[in-house]
Amino acid sequence: MWKLQVKNIAGIKSGTATFKEGTNVVQASNFQGKSSLLKAIQTVMGTSGVDGSHPLTEGQDEGFAELETDDGTYRVELKREGGSVVRSGNPYLTEETDVTCAHHFAFLGENNPVRAAVRDPTPDGDERLTELLMEPLDVDKIDAKIAQLQSERNSIESEIDEAERANKKLPKAQEEVTRLEKELEEARERKDELEDQVDEDSEQKELSSKLSDKRSRLNNTRNTIQKLESRIERKKSNLEDKQDELDELEIPSEPKINTDINEKEERIDELDLQIDLLRRVHSANKQVLDEDAVDLVTDVEHGIEGDNIVCWLSGDKTTADEIEERLDQLNEKRLELREEKSELEQEVDEFESKKRTIRSKKRKRDNLEDEIGNLKLDIQEDEQELKQARERVEDLQEDIDELESQYEEAQDDLNEELTEVRTEIGSLKTKLENAREKLERLDETAGKTDNLEDELETIKDEIVNLRERRNQKHEEVVDRFETAMKNMLKQFDPGFEMLRLDRSVTDDGSTKAFELVVLRDGRETSVANLSEGEVELIGFVTALAAHQAFDVDEIVPAILVDGVGQLAAEHIKGLTEFLEGASEMLITTAYPEAGDFGGHTLTPDEWDVVSNEEMRVV
Structure with missing residues (x-):
C-alpha cells in the first residue's frame, strides 16, 4: 500500500491519496487534479525533471510530494530559486538507469516519450524510438568498453604480427649462421694450406701474422664504428619516443577487492539457479490460486468463516490467504536474490x-x-665502445703502417694471399658472432606467440560477450513486443491484422534501428495510416514490451496511465485489463462517465486544487 501527501504540485495545492495493490482509478472531471496527482507520483519517484522542469504550482515558492510505502518513506521538495525550480530530498529512484526505465516504460502519461515517438509518422519518430529502447542498456558505456578492448586487441595483434615476422625470419637467419660457419671453416682450411706452402723464416711469419691480425682488427673496428653510430642514433630516437609515451601514460588506482571474485562468480551461478527455482515454484502455485484451480490439486472444506484448504505439498490445513502470503514471501525472496545477483x-x-x-x-x-x-x-655502453673503437682505429692504423713497411721487402704473392685469408678469417668471426646474436633475438621474439594468442582470445571473448549481452536484450524487446501485440489483438480487435517491431542490425550484429511495421489487409502500411486510438494502443504495447524486457517491475512497482482520451470508454477499461498484470500496482485516470473499473477508486473531493484559470504549471 502507498500513501501519498502532496502540496503545491501542478494543480494540487494540497491533498492526500492512498493506492492499493492492483488497479487504482483516479476518477474525476477536468481540472480536478487527476493528471497532477500522477505528476506528484513522478516527482517523488525522481523522474519529474527528465524531460522538462519540475511541476511546482504556478505562483508558489515551494512544494513537496511525500510517499509512504511498506519499505520506507520518500520525500522530494521543490523550491523556486530565481527563474527555475530546483529539487531536493530522497526520491524513490536514485540510479540513473532506473530513472530512465521508469520514465520511458512505466510512467505512461500523454507526454510519455515512447508514446510520443510512436505517434510521430516521420523518420524522426523511428529514430527516437530506437534511442529510447537502447538507452537503458547504456550503449555508450558498452561501446566504450568494446572500443577499449578493441584497442588492446589491436596492440596484441601488432605484437603477434611482430612475433610471426620474427618466426618467418628464423630460417633465413639460421641459414646465414650456417653459411658463415661453413665459410669460416673453409677459410681456416685455406690458411692451413697456405701456411704449409709458404717457406718463411720465423721473422717473416711473425710479421705476416701481425699484419693480418692488425688489418683484420682495423676492418672489424671500422665496421663496428659504423654499426655503433647507426645503432646509437636509432636508440636515441627510440628512447625519445618511449619516454614521451611513458610520460603520457596514466594508470588508474587499483580497485579494492571486497571478496574473492571467483567466489562472487560462483555465487552468481548459484543465484541463477535459486532465482529460477523460486520463479517456477511461485508461478506454478500462483497459477493454481489465480485460476481457482485449488479443487483440482487438493481438498477444500467450505465453511461460513472461509475455506480450509489441505496444502497440496505438506498435507497441513491452511487457507488461501496464508498460501498467498507464503507465495508473496517466496516472491520477495526471489527479488532479493535478483538484487543480490545484479x-x-x-x-x-x-x-x-x-x-x-x-x-x-x-x-x-x-x-x-x-x-x-x-x-x-x-646507449651509454655503445658510446663508450664507440669512443674506444675510434681510439683503436688510430692505434691500429699506425701499427699497420709500420708493419707494412717492415714486411714489404719480404712479401710475395703467397704471403699476400695468406695475409688476406687471415684477414678474412677475422672478419668472418665478427659476422658470425653478429648473425648468432640476431638469431637469438628473433628466436626470443618468436617465442612470445603462444602467450600473446591466449591473451588475444581472452579479449576477443570479452568483446563477443559484451555484444551478445547488448543484442540479447534488444532481441528480448522484440520477442516481448510480439507477445504483447498478440494479446492486444485479442483484447481490442483493431483494424489491422499484425504489427511487427523490426530490428535492423549492423555488420557486427549490434542493433542499428527499430521500426514499427503494420500489416493491414495482407499488405504493409505505416503507423501514420492508423486511427488515433490504434496508434495509442501501439504506444502502450511498445512501452509494455520494454517494461517486461528490462524488468522495470523490479525497479518501480507501479505503472501510471494518463491521457487516453483518444480511446472509447470500453477500450480504456480494456487497456486497464491489458496492463494490470504487468506490475504490482496500476494507477490510471478516467472520467466519471467511463463507469466502474473495479479495483480501488480515488476521488479528489477533499483535495484543494487550483481553479481552471490558475491551471498552468512551470
Whole structure:
C-alpha cells in the first residue's frame, strides 16, 4: 500500500491519496487534479525533471510530494530559486538507469516519450524510438568498453604480427649462421694450406701474422664504428619516443577487492539457479490460486468463516490467504536474490574492467620502463665502445703502417694471399658472432606467440560477450513486443491484422534501428495510416514490451496511465485489463462517465486544487 501527501504540485495545492495493490482509478472531471496527482507520483519517484522542469504550482515558492510505502518513506521538495525550480530530498529512484526505465516504460502519461515517438509518422519518430529502447542498456558505456578492448586487441595483434615476422625470419637467419660457419671453416682450411706452402723464416711469419691480425682488427673496428653510430642514433630516437609515451601514460588506482571474485562468480551461478527455482515454484502455485484451480490439486472444506484448504505439498490445513502470503514471501525472496545477483554482476564487471585496464597499462608501463632503462644503458655502453673503437682505429692504423713497411721487402704473392685469408678469417668471426646474436633475438621474439594468442582470445571473448549481452536484450524487446501485440489483438480487435517491431542490425550484429511495421489487409502500411486510438494502443504495447524486457517491475512497482482520451470508454477499461498484470500496482485516470473499473477508486473531493484559470504549471 502507498500513501501519498502532496502540496503545491501542478494543480494540487494540497491533498492526500492512498493506492492499493492492483488497479487504482483516479476518477474525476477536468481540472480536478487527476493528471497532477500522477505528476506528484513522478516527482517523488525522481523522474519529474527528465524531460522538462519540475511541476511546482504556478505562483508558489515551494512544494513537496511525500510517499509512504511498506519499505520506507520518500520525500522530494521543490523550491523556486530565481527563474527555475530546483529539487531536493530522497526520491524513490536514485540510479540513473532506473530513472530512465521508469520514465520511458512505466510512467505512461500523454507526454510519455515512447508514446510520443510512436505517434510521430516521420523518420524522426523511428529514430527516437530506437534511442529510447537502447538507452537503458547504456550503449555508450558498452561501446566504450568494446572500443577499449578493441584497442588492446589491436596492440596484441601488432605484437603477434611482430612475433610471426620474427618466426618467418628464423630460417633465413639460421641459414646465414650456417653459411658463415661453413665459410669460416673453409677459410681456416685455406690458411692451413697456405701456411704449409709458404717457406718463411720465423721473422717473416711473425710479421705476416701481425699484419693480418692488425688489418683484420682495423676492418672489424671500422665496421663496428659504423654499426655503433647507426645503432646509437636509432636508440636515441627510440628512447625519445618511449619516454614521451611513458610520460603520457596514466594508470588508474587499483580497485579494492571486497571478496574473492571467483567466489562472487560462483555465487552468481548459484543465484541463477535459486532465482529460477523460486520463479517456477511461485508461478506454478500462483497459477493454481489465480485460476481457482485449488479443487483440482487438493481438498477444500467450505465453511461460513472461509475455506480450509489441505496444502497440496505438506498435507497441513491452511487457507488461501496464508498460501498467498507464503507465495508473496517466496516472491520477495526471489527479488532479493535478483538484487543480490545484479549487485554481484556489477561488482564483477567493474572489477574485471578496472583490473584489465590497470593490467594493460601496467604491462605497458613496465615494458616502457624496461625498454627505456635498457636503451639508456645500451646507449651509454655503445658510446663508450664507440669512443674506444675510434681510439683503436688510430692505434691500429699506425701499427699497420709500420708493419707494412717492415714486411714489404719480404712479401710475395703467397704471403699476400695468406695475409688476406687471415684477414678474412677475422672478419668472418665478427659476422658470425653478429648473425648468432640476431638469431637469438628473433628466436626470443618468436617465442612470445603462444602467450600473446591466449591473451588475444581472452579479449576477443570479452568483446563477443559484451555484444551478445547488448543484442540479447534488444532481441528480448522484440520477442516481448510480439507477445504483447498478440494479446492486444485479442483484447481490442483493431483494424489491422499484425504489427511487427523490426530490428535492423549492423555488420557486427549490434542493433542499428527499430521500426514499427503494420500489416493491414495482407499488405504493409505505416503507423501514420492508423486511427488515433490504434496508434495509442501501439504506444502502450511498445512501452509494455520494454517494461517486461528490462524488468522495470523490479525497479518501480507501479505503472501510471494518463491521457487516453483518444480511446472509447470500453477500450480504456480494456487497456486497464491489458496492463494490470504487468506490475504490482496500476494507477490510471478516467472520467466519471467511463463507469466502474473495479479495483480501488480515488476521488479528489477533499483535495484543494487550483481553479481552471490558475491551471498552468512551470
